[in-house]
Amino acid sequence: MRQRVVRVALTAALVAVVLLAVPLALAIRSSLYADQRDTLERAALAGAVRVSPDYVSGDPVELPAPPAGGRLGLYDPHQVRRAGSGPRPGDTPVRQALTGEVARGRAGGDLVVAVPVAHDERVIGVVRASTPVAAVRDRVFTAWAVLLGVAVFALAVAVLVARRQARALAAPLEELSRHCRAVTEGDLTARAAPSSIAEIDQVARTHNEMLHSLAELLRHERDFAANASHQLRTPLTGLQLALEAGLAQEDDARLRPVLTEALATTQRLHHTVEEVLRLSRSGEAPRPTAGTTEVRQLLRETEERWHGLFAQDGRRLECAVRDAPADARIPGAPVSEVLGILLDNARVHGHGTVRLAVRDLDDVLAFDVSDEGAVTGEPARLFDRGRSGNGHGTGIGLALARDLAAALGGRLSLTKGHPATFTLLVPVGREEAAQEAEGESR
Incomplete structure (x- = not known):
C-alpha cells in the first residue's frame, strides 16, 4: 500500500509539474526573445536620434554604445554602412526599414532591429541594432535549467510528503493486519488499537465488535458442550455400572445377550460424548493413532x-x-x-x-x-x-x-x-x- 500511495502522489505531482512547467518554459522563451528585441529597438532609436541630416555630406556621426555583446550601425539609402558596426552591405531588415517601417527579424545568426531615420518626410538612413541569437538562446537554456531544478525539487518534496503520508496511512492497516493474524492463531483477546484516521478507526471498531460477538458465541457453545457432556457423564456412568452389575448377577441366558448389547451401546455413547467434548475444545490436536x-x-x-x-x-x-x-x-x-x-x-x-x-x-x-x-x-x-x-x-x-x-x-x-x-x-x-x-x- 505504501508504494501505491507514493506512486499515486508522484504521478499527480508529475502531471501538475508538466502542465505548469511546459507552458511556463514556452512563456520564458517568448519573453526573453521579446525583451531582447525591445532592447535592440531602444538602442536603434537612441542611435537614430543622434543622426544629423548632414552625415551624407561627410559630417561625423556619434552613435551610442551598442547593446552588450551586440552591434549598432548606420546605413545610408544605398544600404552602405557609414558608421558603427555591422555587415558592410545592408541586409534584408535594412532594406525593409528603408520603406519607412521598423523592421524586426533574423539575419546571419543575429536578432536584428532596423529603425529608419527620417528628414523632411523622407528616409535618409537606417540605424541597425543586432545581437547574436546564441546569446539569447543561452539565456533561455539557463532559465529552463533553473525551471527544471525547481520542478525536480518540487517532485522530491512531493515524494517525501507522499512517503510520510503513506506511512501514516499504512501503519494502522499493518497493525490491524497483525491483530487479525493474532486472532487467526487463536488469540481471541486481541483487540485493534485506535489510530488517527477516522475511517480506519471505524473499521477497527467494527472488527473489535465482531470479534467480541464471535468470542462470546464461541464461549457459549463451548460452555454448552462442556455442561452437556458433564451432565451426561454421570448418568451414563451409572447406567454402565448398573448393566455391569446386572451381567454379574444375571444367570438367565436369554437376558445376558441383551444386557451385553446394552452395555456396549452405553460404552459407545460414552465415547461419543467424550469425542464431542474433545472437538469442542479449541487448540487440541487430533489424535489419529490413539487406540x-x-x-x-x-x-x-x-x-x-x-x-x-x-x-x-x-x-x-x-x-x-x-x-x-x-x-x-x-x-x-x-x-x-x-x-x-x-x-x-x-x-x-x-x-x-x-x-x-x-x-x-x-x-x-x-x-x-x-x-x-x-x-x-x-x-x-x-x-x-x-x-x-x-x-x-x-x-x-x-x-x-x-x-x-x-x-x-x-x-x-x-x-x-x-x-x-x-x-x-x-x-x-x-x-x-x-x-x-x-x-x-x-
Whole structure:
C-alpha cells in the first residue's frame, strides 16, 4: 500500500509539474526573445536620434554604445554602412526599414532591429541594432535549467510528503493486519488499537465488535458442550455400572445377550460424548493413532452392530474388504463413529441394500458407504450444520462426521449422487502400526 500511495502522489505531482512547467518554459522563451528585441529597438532609436541630416555630406556621426555583446550601425539609402558596426552591405531588415517601417527579424545568426531615420518626410538612413541569437538562446537554456531544478525539487518534496503520508496511512492497516493474524492463531483477546484516521478507526471498531460477538458465541457453545457432556457423564456412568452389575448377577441366558448389547451401546455413547467434548475444545490436536484397530476387526464389529437394525427394516448390509493390507491399523473409535453416522444416514434416508467397502489407496484407506437411493441438491451443502435435505433429522450427523474425519487428518465427501455413495479417507501409517502391535505383543 505504501508504494501505491507514493506512486499515486508522484504521478499527480508529475502531471501538475508538466502542465505548469511546459507552458511556463514556452512563456520564458517568448519573453526573453521579446525583451531582447525591445532592447535592440531602444538602442536603434537612441542611435537614430543622434543622426544629423548632414552625415551624407561627410559630417561625423556619434552613435551610442551598442547593446552588450551586440552591434549598432548606420546605413545610408544605398544600404552602405557609414558608421558603427555591422555587415558592410545592408541586409534584408535594412532594406525593409528603408520603406519607412521598423523592421524586426533574423539575419546571419543575429536578432536584428532596423529603425529608419527620417528628414523632411523622407528616409535618409537606417540605424541597425543586432545581437547574436546564441546569446539569447543561452539565456533561455539557463532559465529552463533553473525551471527544471525547481520542478525536480518540487517532485522530491512531493515524494517525501507522499512517503510520510503513506506511512501514516499504512501503519494502522499493518497493525490491524497483525491483530487479525493474532486472532487467526487463536488469540481471541486481541483487540485493534485506535489510530488517527477516522475511517480506519471505524473499521477497527467494527472488527473489535465482531470479534467480541464471535468470542462470546464461541464461549457459549463451548460452555454448552462442556455442561452437556458433564451432565451426561454421570448418568451414563451409572447406567454402565448398573448393566455391569446386572451381567454379574444375571444367570438367565436369554437376558445376558441383551444386557451385553446394552452395555456396549452405553460404552459407545460414552465415547461419543467424550469425542464431542474433545472437538469442542479449541487448540487440541487430533489424535489419529490413539487406540488403533485392525481394519478387518473394525468391519466385523460394525457389521455385528448394524446387521440387526437393517434386518428389522427388511434391508441388507454387506461389508467387504477389497484390498486392504493385513497390517493396516486405523483409529478405531473415531472411524467407527463416522461409519455409524453414515450407516444411520443410509438407514434413515436411503433405500435398498447398504454396502460398506474398504479400498487401499497406498497411504490412505477409503471407506465407501453406499445404498440404492439418490442424493439431490448441492452435494457441498449436505455437510452444512443444521441442514436436513428432506426435512427429517437435525442436520448435525454429517457435519459431525466431517469434523471427526478432519480431526483424524482425513476427509469425508459425497463421491456419487446415484447410487448415493459417501467416501471416508483415513490416513494410515504402517510403520507406526507395526511398532504399536509389537509393543502390545510384548
